[in-house]
Amino acid sequence: MSSSDPTAVRSSRRALGWGFFLSELGVLFRRRRTQAMLGALAAVPILIAVAIRVTGGDGRGPAFLDRISQNGLFVGMTALVVSIPLFLPLTVGVVAGDSVSGEASTGTLRYLLVSPVGRIRLLVVKFASAVVFCLAATLTVSVAGLLAGAVLFPIGPVTLLSGDTVDVGEALLRALLISVYVALGLLGLAAIGLFISTLTDAPVGAMAATVVVAILSQVLGQLSQTELLHPFLPSYHWLDFADLLRQPIDWSSFAGNAWLQLAYVAIFGALAYARFATKDVLS
């Protein structure tokens, strides 16, 4: 087989793409910072569960809080409600904002591009690892919540928002769906972070700007004066994951969330491509 055989070239390129993606994931998840962020996310449900266990769970708090003492499966959901406004966007902002500018600031970006990695592929791989991180982050919250709930509270059939009851198996399935839903909702923010990351060589700036976008989106979502904008904000569907806890499941928000995030990924992915492909990489 000669080296000019096109299929061989293609397969080796594809292998390179997967290898690059896997090595990128390895770098991301071996990083102390990433592990610390996932640890902090896991601490949220554990803190909630312990606090409820100690105090008895009376009083006011986020949604589902009062149900935890009866059913540990609600720990993860309460933790998601708590994490969605700030913690999750913060961690996604750090990962996505760091994706390109981090390489630029440590001077490794040009070496990546010198090796046969196209700029598009680099962006795709960076975005793909951010997607994996989104899922890992939400699963961390859910799984830590499940474990903490199982240890500290009884586990049993779950009462849905509609007042119907489902068994533990279906409840776990729905918890998984919720994790996917929340991760999906963060993709638009990850794309925005990737774009911002191509604009600058200072990763801290890109991270901060991405988190600011997330907060701005939620502030605008609270104001009734900007009501026309609401359906177009990336955070619009964030808390609608509760629609998966209705009987029957209300899939409309899942679809709405997917389309909205797809639009953000398309727009900011294209912007990131245009910016990054035309950029003079000097560092």
Place this chain on the structure above:
Amino acid sequence: MARNQKRWAVAIAAPAVVAVVVAGGVLATSASADLPEKTPEQVLELAAQADVQTFSGTVEQSSELGLPDLSGFGGSTGGSSDGSGTAADRGLSPESALELLTGSHEARVYADGSDKLRVQVLDQLAERDVVRNGDDVWLYDSSDDSAVHTTLPTRSDDSSDEGAATPGTVPTPADVAQRFLTAVDPSTDVSLGADTSVAGRDAYDLVLTPRTDTTLVGSVSIAVDSETGMPLQVEVLARGASSPAFEVGFSSLSLDTPSAELFDFSAPDGTTVTEKALPTKSDAPDASAAHPEPVVTGEGWGSVVELPVGTDTAELTSSPLFSQLTTKVDGGSVLQTTLVSVLLTDDGRVFAGAVPADALQAAAAAAPAGGAATAPATPAE
């Protein structure tokens, strides 16, 4: 540089594609239908004959009555009185009723025949349910995990009491439309607007315009399904306004029979259940004091309802909302919305109507104070 331009062209093309897709979706939903010509009478008849009792759908309601957003108040009042604030209180309190009438709400409605009904008011991270299965009626509120159970009197074969079974919920389009259709009389001009499309179904647009200009209501338009005659949407416009002040309609509708499990409801474990005899108060704030005979003056759209002294206005006026919502006028306080005005006089009488506030004041001045008293007067606060 040409390559760079091409790359930026991609970046500009992506938002353009997204915009086209979004605009296409918007246009597709608002595309007007081309239905066979009908006179308003024929459409009214079509609506009167409507006999759709089995369906499932999503109802969206939005109100711009010119009142502040009360969704926050609804939650806080429920939470502050956690011990006693069960679904019963929340579902029937003036705050809850006001909260449902203002702002925007989404509800899923499932109906199978005349005696199986389930309404789910979809709040964010919470849900309020009304389930009727035969004579059993359940109210369930997920935010405080409480339920109310009521058994209807067995004679309830007359299927018209849907309204009674749904206290504290978003009215279905059928309820609202029926209310307006019965009000169609010589005081009202009935015409047909352009054909519309609601929830993907072609519909006639019945427009009711009051002939008098003493009322705040500009027009009421009812979208009548061209196939079944079922009212799909009701919009109420204030006089001179271009967008609806109150709107309730289906955003999706299926005429298939909903799953029987949906009506099979019993209180989940750990729920605070209140057994209740038939609720004597209904959901609407105006009707909450319906037992003493109200006095109606004027006629048609301009009529004013007077509720006698002694109705439980104390409950209303002691609410912290009251001072926020009302303005002080000569002889009382006025709750002014874009469609309805309510006057609470200082001597405890209540006047309400779809008329400007000064018409209510005139009516209050004309009616002798205490003339309609049937119960001992409560001290004015």
